[in-house]
Amino acid sequence: MVKLGGLGDVVGALPSALQPLGIDARVLLPAYSPAMAAGARLLAWLPDNGGRILECSGASHPVYLLDHPDFRGRGGRPYADAEGRPWRSDAAAFAALGRAAAVLAEGALVDWQPDVLHCHDWHAGLAPAWLRVAGLSTASVFTIHNLAFTGCFERDVLARVGLPSWLDDPEALEFYGDIAFIKGGLVFADRLTTVSPKHAQEILTAEGGFGLDGVLRARRARLTGILNGIDTQVWDPRSDPHLPCPFGPDDLAGKSAARAALVERFGLEAGRDRHRPLLSWVARLTHQKGTDLLLDTLPGLLEDGHSMVLLGNGDVAAESALRELAARWPARLAVCFGFDEALAHLIYAGADLLLMPSRYEPCGLSQLYAMRYGTLPVGPPVGGLADTIFDADDAAMAAGGGTGFLMRDTSAMALKEAVERARAYFLQPPLWQRLMRDVMLRDWGWAGSAEAYAEQYRLALQDRRDA
């Protein structure tokens, strides 16, 4: 419905994964464009011009939309305008989202009352704060997907959105002289989670805490890392409608067909070379994802005869540098800018290696999709990459296999070395086939993580009873 990255995948898949556990999870999303609201049913008007709640049909669980004037003008761009600037209406819009969640929790608005609010990232950070301000007993869990984005606004924002001034305090929402919406979640939610066990450790440190490590250390007993799952129905090479033909661990012919389709579609003549892995990238072009490291490494890889398909969008300077490189190497490098779900599926299926030189990666889903399609990820041992990429070094291969190639650190040199190491394996087809099969058989589904969230909901309810 609206997806810019992994948060969309998580919020899309987790509710259905909770259903078998007897949890009636419902989703509240902003209606980021009139198109999203079209066809949805009006349920209720919120007080104080807070917008209206609509209900969409079609999902396996109820999805509520907050239709509010401050979201409506965004034309389907949730976070930034066409120039890449954050929307001026952000504070009012996301304050309204948090408030709407708290009003829903009160139970008087629609014919349903949640026991627990599960809030994601700064955009929903004010919901736990509103619960506290309103004296409601609803429990809350706050999940950190990306701590780099804090939702900071000038101090007068509290009065503007109708929150009390006592929240302007370091023990509450104040953050280096601003008001940070994310602190509403970090300080007031009963339980905190982030999306991998390794990242739960990283954010407690000065290097990985984005200035919020102190706040998190104070609440470390409430913080857990729960690895994201993947929707194994949407991401299934045996039934994926975006592939030329299906394939699975026991029949990899369809994977070669997907590779051929990519080579054909982008005129990547050099991609026909079976002596080099076809490289890929499906990610936002940002500092987090190590776009600059890719730009430092890619010219050398292309000189060496490698080919690559890149799908991404974000940094404008990176896009133009990549465009120039693609113009120099048309038979080796294909670049696509924009958001293209169908092409993402084809790339995961048709490539041999997925490059993910992230500086930090709370979880990362791309590497898990790649694995499910027999494409080996390359990334540094940070966050969810450390928890899911088990290096296919010689020892691991002797002991049963790995799931990808770990970079020594997050540097251009380490990226190049890892690709070269992967190539040495790629040149041994029986070994590579075994790697592909093994990695496709790994279970990255939601079941275990849904149980872990259910446990957090239970604990949050317990905390509320004890409070």
Ligand code: ADP
């Ligand atoms: P993040 O949430 O930090 O962007 P993740 O790896 O968790 O990183 O999730 C990224 C998701 O967005 C994946 O589903 C990936 O396939 C998708 N994605 C990223 N860029 C694009 C793009 N340009 N077109 C289509 N899908 C994309």
Ligand code: GLC
């Ligand atoms: C964030 C993180 C990514 C994570 C995703 C979903 O966007 O950058 O690592 O997988 O959220 O949790």
